[in-house]
Amino acid sequence: MVNPVLLIAVPLGLAFAIPLLALLSKAAARYVPPVASGFNLIISLLLLPEVLHNPAIVSIGGWQPPFCISLVAGPVGVLFAAIIALAGLLVSVYALDYIREGATGKYHMLYLFLLTGATGVVLTGDIFNLFVFFEILCISSYALVAYQGDRSGIESGVKYLIQGAVGSSLLLIGIGLLYGQFGTLNMADLAEKIASVGSMSLFVPMVLLITGLGVEAAIFPLNAWLPDAHSSAPSSVSAILSGVAIEVGLYAVARVVFTVFGASSIFLFLAFLGVLTLLVGEMCAFSQDNIKRMLAYSSIGQIGLILFALAIATTHGVTGGLFQLVSHTLSKALLFLAAGYMIYRAGSMEISALEGMGRKMPLTCFAFTIGAFSLVGLPPFIGFPSKFLVVRAALATQETIFIVLISVALLGTVIEGAYFFRVVQVLYFCGGRHEKSSNTIKKEESDPPAGDAPVTALVPMFVFVALIVIVGVYPRLVTDVLGSAASELLNRLDYIRSVFT
Amino acid sequence: MILLVSFLVLLMLTGAVAASVFRDLISAVIAAAMVSLIASILFYLLQAPDVAMAEASIGAALTAAIFVVAITRTERFEE
Amino acid sequence: MSLLNNYAYYAGAFGLIFIGLYVILTKRNLIKVIVGLGILDTGVNLFLICLGYTSKGTAPIFSRAGLDAELMVDPVPQALVLTAIVIGVAVLALALSLAIRLYQHYGTLDLRKIREQRW
C-alpha cells in the first residue's frame, strides 16, 4: 500500500526544488505544479479503494499515537485529497499560459504550497498540525491574492491577511485551552476525552476553534474578506481559492464539530448560520455588476448551503453536503477559469462588457454556461443530484425547522438562478445592440488577440465540463465514496478506534 | 520572586498600552519590542529557555528591525 | 499573595491578547494594526507557555546528571510556541510588505481612506 505521507512530502519537496530548477531553466517552474498534482491525483485514487472501509493511520517518526503526529487517511481525507489534486491539476494546466506577468516562478511555488497545505489539513489527525497546515494554506493564499502588486490585489490581500491572522490567533488560543485541559493534541485522543466530559462544558474552546477556522471557510459574519480577495486575484487563483481553500476551511470546521467535539447541540445553530450565509451571499451576488464579485458572492451562498447540509447531521445530509461540495468545486472552478479569459478578451470585469461574447469565444462561453447551469442545479449536470440529495435529506428529517430552512435555501437557489441566467443572457442574446458603442471598439483595437481561449485553457475547462456531465448523469459513481466519507464524519467512535488500533 | 514577576508583567502591559497610544510609529515599535523582550524574560522564568532565545532573537530583534525598515519606507506618524 | 503568584502570568498573557485585539479593532493606521498583531501573537505565546508550567519546575533539558525528570516542565507547549513564533514573524513580514506596497499605491496607511472596493 502507498504511504499517504507521500501526498504531502512529494509536493513539498518539489516546491522546495523550484528555485533550483529555475537555475537550470526559467520555464521549468511552471510545469512543476501539474506534475506534483498529477502525482497526488494518482496516489489518492490508488489509496481511495483501500481506505474506504479501513482508514490508514500513518504515524510520523514511528511512535505510537498520541505521542506523535499521525495522519488519518480515511475516506474523507483521501476523497478531499483527490479533489484537491484534481482541481489543482486542471487549474495549474490553465495557469501555464494564463500567468505570464510578474513573478511567475514565485506564483507557481506559492500555488503548490497552497495545494500542499490544503492536503495536509485534510489528512492530518493532530489538531496543532492542522493549525500549521492551515497556516500554510492561509499564508500562501494571502500571498497569491496580492502577488501581482496591483492596487486592488494589495488592498484585498491586506484585509484578508488581518482577518485571517486574528482568526489564527483565536484558533491557537482554543488549541491551547484544549491542551491545557486534556493534555493531548491528537484529535482522536481529544475526542475520546471530550466524550467523557460532554461537549457543552467546552463551549469557549469550541467557539474559538469554529471562529478561527470559520474565517477561512467564509461563514457569515466572518466572510468580509472573501468577495474582495476572490475578485481581485488572478482568475486561476480565484478558481483555486473558491474551489479548494474555502472547502478545506469548511472541512476543518466539520472535522472539529463532528469528530473532536461531537457537538450535537450546536447543529441547529450551524444550520441557521448556513442558511443565513446562503441568503446573504445570494442577495449580494444578485446586486453585483462585476462578474468576479458575483461569482465570489455566489461561493459564499454555496458555502452556506453546504454548511446547512452538513448540519443536518444525518447520513443523507452529510452525504448531500459533501456531494454539494464536490459539485461546487468543479462548477465554480470552471466558472472562474472561463470568466478569466472572457474578462481578458473584454478588458473589463463588468457584466455588461461581456455582451455578445457567445459569438466571439463560443467554446469558453459554452463552458461558462455549463458551469452556471450546474451551479444553479439544472439536470443533467452535477449540481442537480447534489442539491436533490440535500433537499431530500432535509425533508427526511421530518422536522419542521429543517423543512422551513430548506425552503428558504431553495429561495436562495432561485435568486442564484436569476443572476446566472442574466449573465448567460448577456453572453448570448444581448450582442449587436451595443456593438457599435465606442467603448467596445476601442477595447477591440487595443486587444488584438481575438478568438477563443488557448488550448491550455480550453482543455482543463472541458475536462471540468465532462466531469460535471458524467457525474451528473451517473451520480452513483461518487455516492458510495461520499456515503462512507459521511459515515466517517458522523461516527466518532469508529474514528477513535481506528486511530488507536 | 513574585514581586519581580508582577513588576515585569506590569511593565510589559504598560509597554503594550504605550505601543497602542504612541502616535510616532517608531516609538510604538520600540515599545512593542520591549513587550517582546520582557515576554522573553518571562519565558525564561517559566523554565522555557529555548522559547526565550527564540522570542528575544526573532520576536524582539528581527521583528523590530523589519518594522523599522517598513516604517522608513512608508510614513512615520500616525494621523 | 498566592493568587497573585498563580495569576500574574495569566494576567500578563491575557492583558497582551486584549490590548492586541483592541489595537487591531480600533486603530486606523495599518502599521499600528500590524503592531497589534505582533502583541496579540506574543500574548498567545505567553499563554501557551503558562499552560505547560509546573510549580517549582526546571527546564526540560538533561544538561547535567542528577536532574529530576519529575520536576521538569511540560516540553510540548514550548515546542508549539517555537512553531507559533516563527509563523507569527512570517505573517508580520508578509503584512509589512503589503503595507509598503499599499503605501506606494495610495500614499497613505490610513485604512479608512483605503476603501475603493465596497460591498
Added chain:
Amino acid sequence: MRSGIAIALLAIVALGIGLALAKVPFGGPKTEVGRHYVDEGVEETGAANIVTSVVVSYRGFDTLGEVTVLFIAATGLGAVLSTGRKNAASEKEPASLVLHTGCRLLFPPILIFGAYIFVHGHLSPGGGFQGGAIIASGFLLIYLGCRERRISRTASGLAESLGGLVFVAIGLLGLAFGSHFLSNFLPRGTVNTLFSGGIIPIIYVAVGFKVGSELAGIIDNLIEEG
C-alpha cells in the same frame, strides 16, 4: 463609537476565556504526553534537550510545516515587492568608519555563534530557529553598517531550497529505512555528546541554514530600494 463596540466585544471574549481558564490551573502537574516525552525522550531520541526532541523528532512534521510557512512568507514578500520595482539605486551616505569596521569585525563571530547555537540544539537551549535568527541578525548588521555589501540572492535562495530539500529528503530516507516518515534511522550515539541524536542535528543544521537565509532574504527584500 468604534472603540465602544470593540471594548464590549472584548469584554465578552474576556469573560468566556476567563471561564474556560478556570479549568486549567496554573502550575499544575504535567500532562500524560509531556510526561512521556520527559521520561522516555532521552532514551528514544538520544537528545538531551527534550524540547529539541519534541520539535524535531516527535513533532517533526510541524517543524517541516513551519519552515514551509517561513519560506512561503519570504517568497510572497519577494513577489509582492518585486513587481514594479524601480531601479533608482538610492545612494545613501556611507556609514562612519567606526561603525563600518565594527560591523565587519562583529559579523564573523555572530555567524559562528549562530552556527554554534544550531549545531548544539540537541544539547543546550537553542536550535535551528534561534541560530538562524542570530545569523540573520548578523546580516542585518552588515546591511546597516556596510551598505555596499549585499548577499547574493542566488546564494540565499539556494540555501533556502537546499535546506528544505534536505529536510524532506531525510524524511523520505526515514520512510525508506525505518518505514516511517521522519523516523530516526541513524544511530542514537551517546547522550550529551555532539554526535548524538541521530537525524536531529542534521535536521537542525538544515533548519538553521534555511531560517537564517530566509530571514536574511526577508530583510534584504525589505531594505532593497528603500
